[in-house]
Amino acid sequence: MPETLFHHNRRRFLGTSALFLATALTGVPSMSEAASEPTAKPLDYRDNPFTLVYDGALTKNEPGKVNIHPSSYKLHGLDIVANVYTPAGYDPARSYAAIVVAHPNGGVKEQTAGLYAQHLAERGFIAITMDAAYQGGSGGAPRSVDTPTNRIEDIHRAADFISGFPGVDPYRLGLYGICGGGGYSLAAAKTDKRFKAVATLSMFNSGRVRRNGFQDTQIATIKERLTQASAARAQEAKGGAVLYSGDADLTDAQIAALPFDLYRQGYHYYWRTNAHPGSTFKYTTSSLMxxxxxxxxxxxxLIDVPLLMMAGSAADTLYMTEDAFPKATGTSDKEFFKIPGARHIETYWVPAYVEIALGKLVPFFSRTLGA
Structure with a gap:
């Protein structure tokens, strides 16, 4: 990744607070540990006319092939930007099942959400992925507000929009959430009965992690962090500066020394190999409230439709899906599938793991949406 792009795309740490980051940056891994991290050829968003940063991304629209339709719509007065992917031979006079794809925390539609949306279109579905309000290319100020209410409403509004897209059968809508988008998809599907099937990949329970810390390592500081969030909101209300959490700028050596795969591989994905200017991991401190x-x-x-939950068998976030799956007692049509050997970030881009995920995802949506 060019240096100018790297410095332009300053990201926040994938953990839960700057305090955790400070305590994590100790020690230097051995060469064998560093070498065990997966590598990918860096992609530059400026090389793609749609600024997509995933392997095999569309570079142009051609008749008879999968096409991408940059779109926009309003959400409570904010401009939301989205990409709609249509299958090869798309005919607006026909009837298609459609899938809303919710991106990971800090991610944008041009990264893994776009990768999976494109693959779903290649399998015959119409798919939409959008930047969350206050994030990416979508509107909203202050920037990087990250609250469950907003993220869940993003999903509802995407369903509104795609239901009116030419050729979409509004009675055959599916929902697919990745990482944080997976947690918000579970929440959205509880009450939005337009979705006839729900799937998650590497589900990340943002509330639990922000509250308890990753792998429940920060329970002792809950009160302290809530006090900080409350003070940040009070400062905003008085017209003061907006405070942000989770911002960090690490060297390669510091990244390699981080204690969890999620953080090490997340930094490489979001800062190095698949960086995008719309993708930032900082969030307003007041969002923690x-x-x-x-x-x-x-x-x-309350989810009473078919449910598929997927996660890497080697992911250090696996515990979140393991906790959620048995609580989804409202449906008997459900499956928990572990992608053998995969870690969290690897499910975003490693071709073999992506194909395994699609091998479950496509038959699931084909069966449940009548595609």
Whole structure:
């Protein structure tokens, strides 16, 4: 990745707070540990006319092939930007099943959400992926507000929009959430009965992690962090500066020394190999007031449609899917599938793992959406 692009795309740490980051940056891994991290050829968003940063991304629209349709619509007065992918031979006079794809925390539609949306279009579905409000290319100020209410409403509004897209059968809508988008998809599907099937990949329970810390390592500091979030909101209300959490700028050596695969591989994905200017992991500190009182698994027994939850068998985030799946008691048509050997970030881009995920995802949506 060119140096100018790297410095332009300053990201926040994938963990839960700057405090955790400070305590994590100790020690230097051995060469064998560093070498064990997966590598990918860096992609530059400026090389793609749609600024897509995933392997095999579309570079132009051609008749008879999968096409991408940059789109926009309003959400509570904000401009939301989205990409709609249509299958080869798309005919607006026909009837298609459609899938809403919700991106990971800090991600944008041009990264893994776009990769999976394109693959779903290649399998005959119409797929839409959008930048969350206050994030990426979508509108909203202050920037990088990250609250469950907003992220869930993003999903509802995407369903509104895609239901009116030419050729879409509004009675055959599916929902697919990745990482944080997976947690928010579970929440959205509890009440939005337009979705006839729900799938998640590497589900990340943002509320639990922001509240308890990753792998529940920060329970002792919950009160302290809530006090900081409350003070940040009070400062905003008085017209003061907006405070942000999770911002960090690490060297390769510091990245390699991080304690979890999620962080090490996340930095490489979001800062190095698949960087995009719309993708930033910082979030307003006041957002923690909403995040820390929320949980992706709360009342998910209300989900009464087919459910597929996928996660890497070697992912250090696996515990979140393991916790959520048994709580989804409202449907008997459900499956928990572990992608053999995959770690969290690897499910975003490693071709073999992506194909395994699609091998479950496509038959699931084909069966449940009548495609």
């Amino acid at each position: 909403d995040l820390m009182r929320w949980d992706a698994t709360d009342q998910i027994a």
